[in-house]
Amino acid sequence: MTIEPGDPAISEFDTAIALARREDQTDCYDATLDSGWMIGMGINGGLLLALAGSAVAAELGTQDGAHASPLAISAHYLSASSPGPAVLRTRTLRRGRTTSAGAVDLWQPSPEGGEAIRLSALATFGDLDDPAPEVRTSTMPPSLPAPEECVDARNGAPPGFLKHAALLQRLDLRLDPATSGWAVGRPSGRGEMRGWVRLRDGREPDPLMLLLAVDVLPPVTFDLGMSGWTPTLELTTHVRARPAPGWLRLSMCTRNLAGGLLEEDAEIWDSAGRLVAQSRQLARVPGQISR
Amino acid sequence: MTIEPGDPAISEFDTAIALARREDQTDCYDATLDSGWMIGMGINGGLLLALAGSAVAAELGTQDGAHASPLAISAHYLSASSPGPAVLRTRTLRRGRTTSAGAVDLWQPSPEGGEAIRLSALATFGDLDDPAPEVRTSTMPPSLPAPEECVDARNGAPPGFLKHAALLQRLDLRLDPATSGWAVGRPSGRGEMRGWVRLRDGREPDPLMLLLAVDVLPPVTFDLGMSGWTPTLELTTHVRARPAPGWLRLSMCTRNLAGGLLEEDAEIWDSAGRLVAQSRQLARVPGQISR
Numbered sequence: 001m002t003i004e005p006g007d008p009a010i011s012e013f014d015t016a017i018a019l020a021r022r023e024d025q026t027d028c029y030d031a032t033l034d035s036g037w038m039i040g041m042g043i044n045g046g047l048l049l050a051l052a053g054s055a056v057a058a059e060l061g062t063q064d065g066a067h068a069s070p071l072a073i074s075a076h077y078l079s080a081s082s083p084g085p086a087v088l089r090t091r092t093l094r095r096g097r098t099t100s101a102g103a104v105d106l107w108q109p110s111p112e113g114g115e116a117i118r119l120s121a122l123a124t125f126g127d128l129d130d131p132a133p134e135v136r137t138s139t140m141p142p143s144l145p146a147p148e149e150c151v152d153a154r155n156g157a158p159p160g161f162l163k164h165a166a167l168l169q170r171l172d173l174r175l176d177p178a179t180s181g182w183a184v185g186r187p188s189g190r191g192e193m194r195g196w197v198r199l200r201d202g203r204e205p206d207p208l209m210l211l212l213a214v215d216v217l218p219p220v221t222f223d224l225g226m227s228g229w230t231p232t233l234e235l236t237t238h239v240r241a242r243p244a245p246g247w248l249r250l251s252m253c254t255r256n257l258a259g260g261l262l263e264e265d266a267e268i269w270d271s272a273g274r275l276v277a278q279s280r281q282l283a284r285v286p287g288q289i290s291r
Numbered sequence: 292m293t294i295e296p297g298d299p300a301i302s303e304f305d306t307a308i309a310l311a312r313r314e315d316q317t318d319c320y321d322a323t324l325d326s327g328w329m330i331g332m333g334i335n336g337g338l339l340l341a342l343a344g345s346a347v348a349a350e351l352g353t354q355d356g357a358h359a360s361p362l363a364i365s366a367h368y369l370s371a372s373s374p375g376p377a378v379l380r381t382r383t384l385r386r387g388r389t390t391s392a393g394a395v396d397l398w399q400p401s402p403e404g405g406e407a408i409r410l411s412a413l414a415t416f417g418d419l420d421d422p423a424p425e426v427r428t429s430t431m432p433p434s435l436p437a438p439e440e441c442v443d444a445r446n447g448a449p450p451g452f453l454k455h456a457a458l459l460q461r462l463d464l465r466l467d468p469a470t471s472g473w474a475v476g477r478p479s480g481r482g483e484m485r486g487w488v489r490l491r492d493g494r495e496p497d498p499l500m501l502l503l504a505v506d507v508l509p510p511v512t513f514d515l516g517m518s519g520w521t522p523t524l525e526l527t528t529h530v531r532a533r534p535a536p537g538w539l540r541l542s543m544c545t546r547n548l549a550g551g552l553l554e555e556d557a558e559i560w561d562s563a564g565r566l567v568a569q570s571r572q573l574a575r576v577p578g579q580i581s582r
Contacts, residue, residue, distance in 0.1 A: 074365030234363035
């Protein structure tokens with residue numbers, strides 16, 4: 001099927017975070033994890049975060065207006081998700097005047113029978129159109145070449161990476177040449193990654209899409225000269241502003257790889273030059289024993 | 292009562308995170324929030340995080356050895372806690388080979404009757420004595436004068452702050468003169484806070500105590516020239532190493548105050564010069580409407 005850019009009615013992302021509420025249970029939703037969102041051996045953690053956010057939004061009923069945006073969402077990743085059906089069980093924690101909060105667990109049928117829990121998340125929703133005028137941002141948008149001067153991840157990444165990066169068919173991801181030397185065997189050693197991203201089907205960013213975007217850059221361990229998979233243990237994202245349409249500018253870095261774990265700090269800037277999301281995850285260093 | 296330094300048997304911190312399991316419910320614990328841990332109009336958020344971590348440890352039964360340390364804990368703060376009884380309800384999410392995870396909700400009797408939920412948290416526990424030898428830390432311990440050359444928060448802070456900082460009777464908190472100008476009306480405007488902390492009763496730091504320590508510096512908004520309370524919406528801490536005995540070196544900064552919210556990033560370094568914890572919180576800017 002050909003998807004025309006700019007037609008959000010059939011966005012693959014909206015399909016991915018779509019939920020079917022079970023008629024007999026108000027706090028239980030069915031979803032499908034599509035293999036097109038795989039990275040490495042599992043479903044992308046950002047996509048799961050967006051799906052979790054979508055479920056809490058449904059639980060809180062915030063789509064209708066008040067508290068419609070995920071201000072903060074924290075997910076603990078408990079086992080690797082696989083393509084196929086998923087069940088999301090939600091819970092309202094509190095409905096407040098300026099924020100509301102909920103919890104969600106994501107389960108999948110286990111190959112050994114029964115169900116296996118994939119992640120558990122907490123989310124606080126609020127309003128991003130706060131009239132508070134004061135802005136004191138000392139951080140600057142990362143400096144990187146324009147998207148057309150960056151490396152298209154589909155062309156520049158090594159075949160061993162692309163084989164396990166189905167989601168690059170859906171994401172237009174352009175990597176800063178200064179942080180993509182790893183693809184040709186010349187990592188910078190600084191533990192940085194920068195790039196641009198947009199959805200190939202033209203669906204514009206919104207707060208839920210930012211939850212995906214915080215986790216789409218290749219792991220910063222590549223830039224440290226390490227190969228392999230960095231499974232996420234925990235990922236928290238703060239959505240700080242409603243993103244303008246267009247390209248999102250991404251940066252990610254680590255400052256401490258130790259004891260078999262590393263943190264990855266990501267920032268997203270929108271096309272208007274505004275910091276729209278900050279995230280941090282704790283991940284396992286490649287080559288460590290599995291969960 | 293005089294407490295001799297070095298006697299952990301009667302540590303105020305251990306008393307604060309002590310839990311009484313209800314005999315009829317395996318997943319329900321009673322605790323007491325002591326007014327000595329107040330800051331501003333509520334109980335310190337770091338103390339609540341440590342209590343939540345203590346409850347998940349009890350739920351998972353990790354005190355006995357395996358998976359004994361909180362690697363990552365995420366709390367969403369739902370309403371302000373007050374001195375008095377609290378009930379913690381826990382849930383095991385998953386027991387894995389290298390990590391185990393649990394969830395906890397903290398409730399208090401509500402003045403309006405019934406119970407009010409104060410926070411909900413997720414925690415992933417594991418082992419901090421991982422033999423992985425590789426350390427790649429690009430971040431450096433913050434540079435600040437020795438504790439005896441810093442400002443004792445009990446002496447240096449303005450009376451309006453001290454009146455609502457009972458926990459300074461329990462914490463020996465020394466502030467870097469370079470980031471304590473706010474106390475005499477000369478904030479630096481950079482949004483930074485640095486200092487040293489240890490427990491006055493001599494109880495040495497451990498992973499649970501780090502969960503308290505990430506939230507004991509005055510809010511960085513003071514250094515931006517703003518006064519008042521910055522209620523936490525969400526706080527995630529990663530414990531990265533087991534701390535050595537002695538003073539903990541703290542730093543906290545913000546890079547984005549916008550839309551009525553700000554993030555505060557904290558790091559803790561131990562006396563051996565090792566980065567032992569990283570945390571980030573999303574908080575409300577002073578003067579915003581309440582939850």
